[in-house]
Amino acid sequence: MATGGTSSSSGEGFLSRMALNDNKAGMEGLNRDKINKIIMESSKGSRFYENELKKEQQVNQRIERMMLQKAHITEQQLSKAQAQVEKMTSDLERGRDLSRVIVHVDMDAFYAAVETRDCPDLMDKPMAVGSMSMLSTSNYHARKFGVRAAMPGFIAKKLCPNLVIVPTNFDKYRAVSAEVREVFADYDPHFLPMSLDEAYLDISDHLEQRRGWPEALRTHRLHTNNTGTARVEDHGGLQETVEVEGLSPVLFENSPSSSPCLQDAAGGEVEVFGTCAEEAVREMRFRIEQKTSLTASAGIAPNMMLAKVCSDKNKPNGQYRLPSNRQAVIDFIQDLPVRKISGIGKVTEKMLGALGITSCSHLGQEMALLALLFSETSWHHFLHISMGLGSTHIERDGERKSMSTERTFGEMGALEEQFSLCKELCQDLAQDLQKEALKGKTVTLKLKNVNFEVKTRAWTLPCAVATTEELFAVAKDLLKTEIDNVSPQPLRLRLMGVRVSSFASADDKKPLQKSIVGFLHKKQTDSSSTSQISSHKPVKEHPPRPPGQTQPSACPSMVQQRRGQEGHAWVPSLGGVEVGGTGENQQSFLQRAHAQRLRLQAEREDPPEKGDCNGFETRRGPTSSTTTPEGTQTHTPKNTNTSAETDISMSALTASDKMTHEPSAHASTSSYCSTEPESGTDSLTCPVCFREVNTTELTVFNRHIDQCLSGVTMGQNNHTDTELERGPCVCEEEVEKEITGGKREEGPKEKGSKLLSRCVLDSVGLRLDSSAGDHTESTTGLLLYETSTANISLSTVGLNPVCLNTCPNGDVSIHRANTLKVSSQSDPHVRVCLLSPGGPRPMTTPKPESRDHRGPALTCPVCQETQDTNDLTLFNRHVDLCLNQEVLHELGGLASVDRTTHTAPPAAHKEREQPLQRAPQKGKSKRRGLSPPPPSKKAKALGPAWNTIDKFFR
DNA sequence: GGGGGAAGGACCA
DNA sequence: TTCCTGGTCCTTCCCCC
Incomplete structure (x- = not known):
């Protein structure tokens, strides 16, 4: 297979991206060569290795392109870029803010420390938390062997045969994290947690108040079994407080001696902390230790970027303060390796390395070149780094951008399993979304095949979705598309994930107009019932849509997704009346159907005969009675022909439901964007037959409408009872064949x-x-x-x-x-x-x-x-x-x-002609990946059915 | 040419 | 025999207007 990579710049038979990353506390001075040899021997030949090889080659190609580009840069271009850089530098310099005191706190080997605390036997042993597949963290004993986070357990075992691997226990870590956060909140109530063990705090305001605090407020009692304290050292003008003793009985045995403690009136040992930033942070760490028996390290600096670097400076169980003056910042940043900066990973490091840039001072020196070789975003970032600039404002209430869940597993090739897992993931995600009351418009399916190739396939809906059914309707179809793409080969997966993004803005969350559900509700709907879906208010509450205001376009067709790689949305010129996709649109559809029905009824000169295809009131073909959970019998036509509305659900659920044999699925949704009844309603009125359906289950209700509409209109039934029972799950091809007669x-x-x-x-x-x-x-x-x-x-x-x-x-x-x-x-x-x-x-x-x-x-x-x-x-x-x-x-x-x-x-006319909702381009073949090549532009523009259409007009 | 979606990837903890 | 999870942001490509 991929062999070229071995002769790449990464070295003969050696994959640099897989080499030990010792950029971590406790990993200094290791025998890298020996460790790397073991890592390579353990990995070589595996699919993972081959994939890494491929990625390495890609990076190398990127570097080659970059170097080629560099070779063509003229002096003129360079001086122009230099001028641009200088201007920007002076602008940034003017805006430099050294007034804030930002702290980055990082718990030391958090998971490992928690486990060791709870099982002291582990104290002297090399241990890691995770599994044979992957380690989440390791203690400092294990790090001496090269064992670190993000390393597979089986490799770690080869590096350190005595390694004890403890499984993760996130509930426990969350509980400890909550305790730690309580302490953080005393120093900055709006601190920014980055993960369970890490946070940024802006303690400027706290320090302001702290200056006026009496000593009593800064005095903390030591627990009897802990003797930890700290000392302040002076390193060439940079004050450094080094936490030293006892605080980490489980991890750090070689702590220096502490300063003496005072005794309070009761004879207990107490520690009095000062009012400066270092003392405040030391106190915070002290309190964390007292509370959790775990240690933390901290960095104090004028901005977040520097604070992060500083917190790593005296890890573990230490802190470092970078004074808030420009020269100190510049001096600090000069010799800092670029890799120490958060955001510069192995790829960026390698690319910069190819340009001879390894430290932040190099970064500054080569900024003009970087401005020519990298994107604006990138070189601006580099410039900030080289100047020691970072964010001085901790974004406290940043909105979540996405939510996802994914699972890694052994090779999975069976369709049933894949669809079943897909649904499980959707369920999990729906639960998570519900917890945070989020709904998103973009659903992304992530797949990793057994060769570790990752693919993501996304679909953006015009409406935000959140329920299992809605998510599954999209995810399942994306999955089906991928399955089809590799057919007849099976899709051999090792990971599947579902993500939701493009969360609804506050505006989007406002109630939608003209909800059919309000109309569908029984008249005596409990007004006190809490609406689960805010949009589902009775229609009376909402004014008619203003002229020209378009409704969101409907959701994509499953059929279209499956069939077409190049599907496009086409919102018809009747703008705003499309139905069937979104809950809202379905509602509109039903409303219009209702209105049209009434009108037509009134218009009818002759009452419709039995079986008249206009006859909503007449039904042809066999009928059946559906017994609702409440025991009420509802007259429903026995006909599996679906309405247009349900057609979506049919196509949406057909394939996978058949495959997964999930009877619940077919009736679960009539579109991607479901319409749910408000809670507290015990029956719904069918908009077709106008009977009350004694159910609050939308799946049941949808099914009723499907059947009702089918029976009303089709008036004939070519389907069997079995089909009815099974629901409208007819595979698209079958339908097509049936309808067209081939x-x-x-x-x-x-x-x-x-x-x-x-x-x-x-x-x-x-x-x-x-x-x-x-x-x-x-x-x-x-x-x-x-x-x-x-x-x-x-x-x-x-x-x-x-x-x-x-x-x-x-x-x-x-x-x-x-x-x-x-x-x-x-x-x-x-x-x-x-x-x-x-x-x-x-x-x-x-x-x-x-x-x-x-x-x-x-x-x-x-x-x-x-x-x-x-x-x-x-x-x-x-x-x-x-x-x-x-x-x-x-x-x-x-x-x-x-x-x-x-x-x-x-x-208003113009308004109607606003750009249409652009269609997601599904499954289009990108530069990489397994998808087939994209169709020609013309083919895309015309769309797949144009040949057919054309014939009609010719 | 700009805006924006899709897909992939880098990066982080 | 075995290489995670969940999240953000950026880049590139492409399409549409």
Whole structure:
């Protein structure tokens, strides 16, 4: 395999990135060569090693490119950069702030110390905390053998055969950490914890107060079994307080003698601390030790970067203060190896080393060169370091950016296991998210294969998600995509993780408008019940969406994700009415469906016959009764055909659910972004059949709606009872085959043509009046269709080109703009499935014919008024608002919307044409990785189904 | 060209 | 035989407007 790396600059047969990192306290003066030899012998040939080799090669290539770039730098460029650096240096110098006293406190070998404290037998033994796979930390005895954190246990054992490895016990460490933090809080209530054993404090304010404190407040009693104290040393003007004795009975046996303690009136030993920074920090460490029997080291400096370096200076069990004057800072930083700086790791160190830069003073000397070779962010960072500058303000309430969970395991190749684990991770993560009341829009799946290659696949949703079902809906599909990518080979994993990021801002957390759930609720919904989802307020509480304000686009289609590597969102020009993706959008969908239904009902001259495909009230085919947990029987159609809404859930859950055989999953969500009822509700009203469903389980309720919609509209049932019981889990290919009868062209390739949904047209009010004959045209219907991101949208027929297909007996096509042609030989109840136009399409392309060429003016399908516009955007706006009003009106809701505002002024028009939600580009092949190469730009632009669409318009 | 998403990677404890 | 976990930030590529 990878052999080139052995002859790289890292040395013959030697991988520098795997070599011992002795940049840690207690590891000075080790026999590096010997240790490295053992590490290499233990690792060589392993997949991990091969992967490290690969990474090393990549770094070497980076360095080669950098050196090449350096060779082309001209004197002129250099002097220009130098001028830039000098200007920036003087700017930074002017802003230098030496007024704060920042402390970095780091517990010494924290986990190991806790374990040793609790098991004194370990005191004199080399020990580490972790497992044979990985060590979290080691004590100082073990460090003498080269055993350190982040080293696999089996290698550590080879370095130190007597090493005792103690398993981690995070509950215990958390408890100790809490005690330590209590002490921190006395010095800086807003301290910044970096981990369980480390924190930054700004003690400036404390010192201010401390100056006025009487001695009694600075006096602390020693526990009888501890005698620790400290002494202050003077090192060439740099005052240094060295903690010396007893405080670390378990770790540091060679502590120097202490200064004498005083005795209090009761005869107990006490320690009196001074008022300066060193004394305050010494006192803090003293108190930590008294409280936990563990020692801490600290660094005191004018900024965080320096404090961090200082805390390492006298580790373990010591402290170091860097005086707050510029010269002291400059002197301190001069000979500091760059690797000592937090943020400079082995790669950066190596790159800088290639330029001859090993210390911070070199950094300053070569800054012009660095400015030319590195990014602005990087060289600015370097400049700060070279000047000894760092943050003087401890960001106390920094918002969390992401949350994740991941698991490493033995090789896993079975799909069932993978999907099952994926769900477990989603469950764990959902719990964590719930604890912090977080919801995020981006879900990332992290995979590490058995070759240690890490891949991340992310999907950004238009709405924030947090529940297991929502997370799983996305993660599972990302996983499925990766499985498909390596198919027919199995995806052999050793790690899987799920991350959520792009957390909702405060604004996003505000209640959403027009929640259908409020509408769905039983009227007597307990008003005192606490809403779990803030958005789920009754519709009355929310005003109608202002004209021009778009709703978030819907969530991506699973089908699209699985099928297309190049899927793109396409928010239709009816902006704001897309449904099916988000909870909000689903709600809108249902609301509109309801409104449309009522309107159509009222319009109907003849009551629908049994089985009429317009007939919401009529049901064809067998029906079944679902017994709710409460024992109430709910009439539900026995039909597994799904509504457009549930189509998403079907496609979202099909594959993996089948694979994992998790019966709960299929009904768990109807989209990525679920809608949950408020707690305290004991029944929900079905928006289709208007019956109360005695359940608060959304899964049950969703299923009811699915079945209801299916039965209402499809009027026929080709599925079996078994299928019903199993839920709408039909694999996409099966559906496609079934619907198209295998007739679809195999073009280039239908591969891209995404079968998006077996939708039920009249469930949203599409008039498919087949009673007049085999071929009927409807000019006023609303067509449900789905965009390439699985947004189910309500759109007037022909306003957006769609590709239609039917099954098994029908044929639906776009006959003309604004016209739907239906043909059915045997059954008037045509099932229509939609093929995504796919691809990112500007709303204007392909434009339907202009009004002049299209014939009559546009007629609103809701209010039936002819609109004096042929601008589709304006018309869409009108329809949208019309529907809104219709829904609100039907719900007995809000003040009416002035329809005169529907025809938007030019400004609002523009607003509607704001950039569309950009689609996530799924699975696109990057520079690296295993994904297939990306499609051509043209293919991407057009989208996979364009060939198909094109045929309709040709 | 700028903005922003996706993916990968560096780095830290 | 065996090389973690969880988090942040940065860079690069790419697409869209």
